[in-house]
Amino acid sequence: MTWIPEAASNLASKVDGLLLVITFISIFFFVLISAVLIYFAVKYRRRSDDEETPYITGNQTLEIIWTVIPSILLILLFVYGFVVYKDMRTPPKDAVDITVTGKQWLWTFEYYNGKKTLNELYVRQNRPVRMVMRADDVIHSFFVPAFRVKQDLMPGRYTQLWFTPTKIGTFDIFCAEYCGTGHSKMLGKVIVLSPEAYDIWEKGVAVDGGEAVASLPPAELGEKLYKGKSCNACHSVDGSVVIGPSFKGLYEREGELEDGASYTADENYIMQSILEPQEQIVKGFQPVMPSFKGILSDAEITAIIAYIKTLK
Amino acid sequence: MANHAVAANVYVSFLEKKGILSWLYTTDHKRIGILYLVSISFFFLIAGMIAMLMRFELLTPASDFVSPHTYNVLFTLHGSIMVFFFVVPGLAASFGNFLIPLMIGAPDVAFPKLNIGSYWLYLLGTLILLFALLQPADTGWTFYTPYSANTDTDVILLTFGVFVLGFSSILTGLNFIVTIHKMRAPGMTWHRLPLFIWASYATAVLQLLATPVVGITLLLLIAERTLGIGFFDPAKGGDPVLFQNFFWFYSHPAVYIMIIPAMGVISEIIPVFSRKPIFGYKAIAYSSLGIAFISFLVWAHHMFTSGISEVAATIFSFLTFLVAIPTAIKVFNWTATLYKGSIELHSAMLYALGFIFLFTIGGLTGVFLGALAADIHLHDTYFIVAHMHYVMIGGTVMGFFGAIHFWYPKWFGKMFNEAVAKLAWFLVFVGFNVTFFPQFFLGVQGMPRRYATYPEEFQSLMALSTYGSWILGLGVLIMTVNLIKGLFSGEKAPQNPYGSLSLEWQVPSPPPLENFVEIPHVTDWPYGYGKKKEVDA
Numbered sequence A: 001m002t003w004i005p006e007a008a009s010n011l012a013s014k015v016d017g018l019l020l021v022i023t024f025i026s027i028f029f030f031v032l033i034s035a036v037l038i039y040f041a042v043k044y045r046r047r048s049d050d051e052e053t054p055y056i057t058g059n060q061t062l063e064i065i066w067t068v069i070p071s072i073l074l075i076l077l078f079v080y081g082f083v084v085y086k087d088m089r090t091p092p093k094d095a096v097d098i099t100v101t102g103k104q105w106l107w108t109f110e111y112y113n114g115k116k117t118l119n120e121l122y123v124r125q126n127r128p129v130r131m132v133m134r135a136d137d138v139i140h141s142f143f144v145p146a147f148r149v150k151q152d153l154m155p156g157r158y159t160q161l162w163f164t165p166t167k168i169g170t171f172d173i174f175c176a177e178y179c180g181t182g183h184s185k186m187l188g189k190v191i192v193l194s195p196e197a198y199d200i201w202e203k204g205v206a207v208d209g210g211e212a213v214a215s216l217p218p219a220e221l222g223e224k225l226y227k228g229k230s231c232n233a234c235h236s237v238d239g240s241v242v243i244g245p246s247f248k249g250l251y252e253r254e255g256e257l258e259d260g261a262s263y264t265a266d267e268n269y270i271m272q273s274i275l276e277p278q279e280q281i282v283k284g285f286q287p288v289m290p291s292f293k294g295i296l297s298d299a300e301i302t303a304i305i306a307y308i309k310t311l312k
Numbered sequence B: 001m002a003n004h005a006v007a008a009n010v011y012v013s014f015l016e017k018k019g020i021l022s023w024l025y026t027t028d029h030k031r032i033g034i035l036y037l038v039s040i041s042f043f044f045l046i047a048g049m050i051a052m053l054m055r056f057e058l059l060t061p062a063s064d065f066v067s068p069h070t071y072n073v074l075f076t077l078h079g080s081i082m083v084f085f086f087v088v089p090g091l092a093a094s095f096g097n098f099l100i101p102l103m104i105g106a107p108d109v110a111f112p113k114l115n116i117g118s119y120w121l122y123l124l125g126t127l128i129l130l131f132a133l134l135q136p137a138d139t140g141w142t143f144y145t146p147y148s149a150n151t152d153t154d155v156i157l158l159t160f161g162v163f164v165l166g167f168s169s170i171l172t173g174l175n176f177i178v179t180i181h182k183m184r185a186p187g188m189t190w191h192r193l194p195l196f197i198w199a200s201y202a203t204a205v206l207q208l209l210a211t212p213v214v215g216i217t218l219l220l221l222i223a224e225r226t227l228g229i230g231f232f233d234p235a236k237g238g239d240p241v242l243f244q245n246f247f248w249f250y251s252h253p254a255v256y257i258m259i260i261p262a263m264g265v266i267s268e269i270i271p272v273f274s275r276k277p278i279f280g281y282k283a284i285a286y287s288s289l290g291i292a293f294i295s296f297l298v299w300a301h302h303m304f305t306s307g308i309s310e311v312a313a314t315i316f317s318f319l320t321f322l323v324a325i326p327t328a329i330k331v332f333n334w335t336a337t338l339y340k341g342s343i344e345l346h347s348a349m350l351y352a353l354g355f356i357f358l359f360t361i362g363g364l365t366g367v368f369l370g371a372l373a374a375d376i377h378l379h380d381t382y383f384i385v386a387h388m389h390y391v392m393i394g395g396t397v398m399g400f401f402g403a404i405h406f407w408y409p410k411w412f413g414k415m416f417n418e419a420v421a422k423l424a425w426f427l428v429f430v431g432f433n434v435t436f437f438p439q440f441f442l443g444v445q446g447m448p449r450r451y452a453t454y455p456e457e458f459q460s461l462m463a464l465s466t467y468g469s470w471i472l473g474l475g476v477l478i479m480t481v482n483l484i485k486g487l488f489s490g491e492k493a494p495q496n497p498y499g500s501l502s503l504e505w506q507v508p509s510p511p512p513l514e515n516f517v518e519i520p521h522v523t524d525w526p527y528g529y530g531k532k533k534e535v536d537a
Helices: A010-043 A060-088 A195-202 A210-214 A218-228 A267-275 A298-310 B002-007 B020-024 B029-057 B068-087 B090-104 B112-133 B155-182 B195-210 B212-227 B240-274 B281-297 B310-337 B347-370 B372-378 B382-412 B418-444 B456-489
Strands: A096-103 A106-110 A116-118 A120-124 A129-135 A140-144 A149-153 A159-163 A169-175 A187-193 A254-256 A262-264
Touching (some): A096 A140, A267 A298, B240 B281, B240 B310, B372 B418, B418 B456
Antiparallel strands (some): A096 A106, A140 A149
16 A cells, blocks of 8 residues: 555646655654754753753744744745645636536436436546536535545535546545535545547446446346445445345335335335335335436346345 | 731641532632533543544444444544533633632632633533533534534534533633733733743633634524524525634634643743743743734635635635744744753653644644645545644643643642653553554545545554554553542642742642732742843843
């Protein structure tokens, strides 16, 4: 593990330069102060109780030096921080807009051509993107450590950030502003594709290990989706209640709904709950689940059901 | 009475009277100081134990000890109790009360009844806030809207609790300002004041001016809830960023309410155990006021990623760098005081040196966070958690522990076991660094704060941090037992065990009820240690 994630955007190396400069200056002052402190504490330790000490109350030259030098350094660091920040806040004219919505506890990305993805952001290598972001409920914060970018999402107003991904690969998205029980599960991935792979993805063909996913047994694909599509933010698989009912032993479970009707968790019930979650709220739970209509395909829903069946 | 008593070398100590009512209705600043000391220490230990539970949960990436919701409740409790019940009243209310009259040569504070009234308000505020927190709240100690408004948490009651606690601060601050202005003994000029008094004065000004903002926030919240006027709630047309502005307009100066008194403590301990005059008295005194002033103008550096305008972010970043200057000056002055001294590594001195060491790390890592582009990456990660704890534990708590070990003989008239105290210091110092230093690296790598579960790649550093919390916890436990044991079985303390020149050491230990038999006439500053080469004015 390196001390900082791999720099994978145009901004990352600039931020790293700043971090490095501050680190060097900090280490210099820290070592200086601690060395003097320890040296004095050892050299001037009390050897007898009637030692004589000099009456020194200050030294104007010294005090001016150690006020002026740190002040100059601090102002230079301020300017350095500002210059990089200005870059971070000024998206280039040719940046492609992607709309981001943060909602407890998932990310939705909408692309200019109408495509929509959940928790997975697809971008093309070396093409600048501008994220136009808004929260649906409470404040969230979009954070990609490998890109060194972070911006809060607010309900009721748009915020923005931009970056140019420079490395092909998959990088973490974290929600950095506390947003409730599922906060630490509000995770996503940025998938940076080569221009050729991006064009294929744009045309609607699965690229993210497409063949591998297709050949997975349904229950295993279901497990992948359970984690990848944020089901795990609210539904446990060990019987504990997080936000929604646990998936453990869910299949063929019988119980009562909020409106008094009874239900049996068969395939149709589970599919209905994924597509129209507000229709059948289990007694004792809050109607907070978003619909996954248009986000999960029929095959994916089938896979999730297959996965639930394995959780006895 | 006192004249006669002291003449006979038996005097009535302020601890003489027994019974619970003699405490609850006391107007004696020394007793009120003890009431605060006991209360805040109690809450410190409780919140510390909550932190240990959190660290235990974080030993592994999955949530296997408590549920995510319980974890969120725990960090809300830990933060709120530590901030509002412990550090904000903290040193100012406990040691400020005990020391201010003794150090300036006064029989008590200016308004003794208001003083005990402030303590009652503190108790009332803790009850209200605890009641609101135990519903339970899971908003974090910052209560950001709209999350706090959307959950079951009663934000109005929470803010009301903070407001009542704040009122206790305001009245204490007012009391201290008047006391320092009006009650100084003859000859105690401003430039002869101990530096702890300068620090207390700066703190009191902050308490008086910053705390009313909590009241304004409360009124706006009530207006929003009852009249439907949108201030903070976007659903009503309000702006959640406005809440953050209000919150930090109080809470950032509050950070300095927490740290400035600790800086005052360090300025007292170092000259005594170095037998040297404090280096750069005026620079230290005025830098306290400088820090207090600038601290009103930096609040939005908590909000660089909130969507505030780029211009605002730039101005606040610049002002944040300014606050580093007076802080750096203090660190250099303390270090220079050691030069050619006769240094005794008493436990109080060890805490003071530990303070300089840790606070320097806290201050330098603050430079990362003040620099705009660096803050964008580090904000809301474990880097913030580590920085904040280096300032609050490495700074305030080290100062608090140092103050306890330094003034313990004076306050209680007993001595504690010094060898055990040194051992406890060592464990606290090592444990603290093992707990929090790895968190800087976690933050740089991108680990967000307030995560009940976390990706596996962070586990080794997270586990190291948890092991550190065990060492730290053990150190605090040993220290607490040692200090309590000293109260019962400690040797009787002499009047001035360290040979300090400050006024509080010129009265018996524990001090008499009236402090001074005769109000002293002050002729020199309290740092006249060492051999003068020439007469210094």
